[in-house]
Amino acid sequence: MAALADVVRGFKGQVSAADTPDVFGRGCRYAVGGAGDLKVTAGGAGDRAITVAAGKAWGDGVLAKHSASTVLNAGANGGSTVRWDTLVERRVWTSSGGTATLTLLQGGSAQALASGVVLRNPTGSTGAGFTTADQPLYLVPVAPGAATIVTANLIDLRLWSGEGGGLWGAHVKARDYVTSPGTVVRIGDELHTRVVDGTGTPQWDVKDLGAIGGARFDSSGAMTAGLVPLARVEVDETDWISASLTIPNYSGLTWSRKRKNGCGWVKLVGKRQTGQISGVDSSFLTVPASMKPSERVYGEAWVGSTSFRAYIEGDGVLHVEPFTIEAGQNFQVYIPCYPIG
Structure with a gap:
């Protein structure tokens, strides 16, 4: 037609x-x-x-x-x-x-x-x-x-x-056809900027212009309205480090961090043991002071094959934005190389 x-x-x-x-x-x-x-x-x-x-x-x-x-x-x-x-x-x-x-x-x-x-x-x-x-x-x-x-x-x-220039979009899918580096588009409360990373690969940098908050885990692993995350793990600075993490209703939680040549990497893996949760904006850990970025940096999280956005704030707290996970599902978070503070 x-x-x-x-x-x-x-x-x-x-x-x-x-x-x-x-x-x-x-x-x-x-x-x-x-x-x-x-x-x-x-x-x-x-x-x-x-x-x-x-x-x-x-x-x-x-x-x-x-x-x-x-x-x-x-x-x-x-x-x-x-x-x-x-x-x-x-x-x-x-x-x-x-x-x-x-x-x-x-x-x-x-x-x-x-x-x-x-x-x-x-x-x-x-x-x-x-x-x-x-x-x-x-x-x-x-x-x-x-x-x-x-x-x-x-x-x-x-x-x-x-x-005066600038773009406003109604839905994040609008980014699929404006992919040139330098493109800036406001979608809802988020500012999306097309940037080029250290490897020369274009990617979207997203800044939330609204309040950051949402539900958190309580001691039973259920959601609770509060801004204080249940578990934050802080460790001493070395070049490479891995550590376990304890959060109710999760198993096999480990996170790895690398710092080299002024760049940081963060990875987190684990499995949900019991109960389904959804719509959760969770804070999992705080990286050490020497790993904190100068501003929010983004990566990606996966539950099975479904991806969600993840980021580290300038205060060093690692967040996974609203996601759904069923009992028995694995998840992982990866924040690629980012400039350190």
Whole structure:
């Protein structure tokens, strides 16, 4: 399904004085005009319909305007799991100009951009400016055998840009198509910055601008509302060290730490013995003073194959952000090389 934009500016051809502020006045690669621009709700004529509100979208140097809302229909899902389609503004460059079209691309079972999404090709003569490039707008869930889409399950991938630069996103999945180092986007209470680590690998640095808190373990291993963690282990400084850790309802807890050439590594492993817990923001240990970072540094935690964010605060406390773990499940935390205080 597709719906052409009524107006496009930025392809080959004249850009008027009235168009210039919109075409050149944005310091970002992708954005929509406002909170209501191209907003998607479920419903409309036909099966598996979504309605895309009127509005404008900016991407890859081309402004597309849709003067009226439009209805698109996802294909039937004959599988056994939810299929995630991607709504994009598809821009196609031609020798005489180009087109911009709201297009619904069929995806797969992963909650991710459809494989048919074309983001960019920084080299050669294809992609933005030459052939085709997409601006993702929404992930649309299509349930097996369903004839309707559920509005509450839509994932909003739109980004907004202010006059002074900077991006605002509605969902963390929006990061999947703005991955260039230097990108900064605010999502909820978090500031996401695309940085390059010491090995030259791009990664996201995330700073929580809201309060850090949440539930903790009590002496029985249940959750309790409080800011004081149950267990913190502090050890003397050496180059390499491993230590055991005692927390109720966990076994095999060990953490390892390395400090070398001004860089620190932290690893933690263990197993939940009894009882399921969820929604827990837990503090497991405090690294020694010489290992404390100058500001929050991030790594990753796993429960089975599911990953969660982990971080060490500037005070040296290692946190695993809200996660769920069942009895008998293993988990591990890894904070890679980070500069020490």
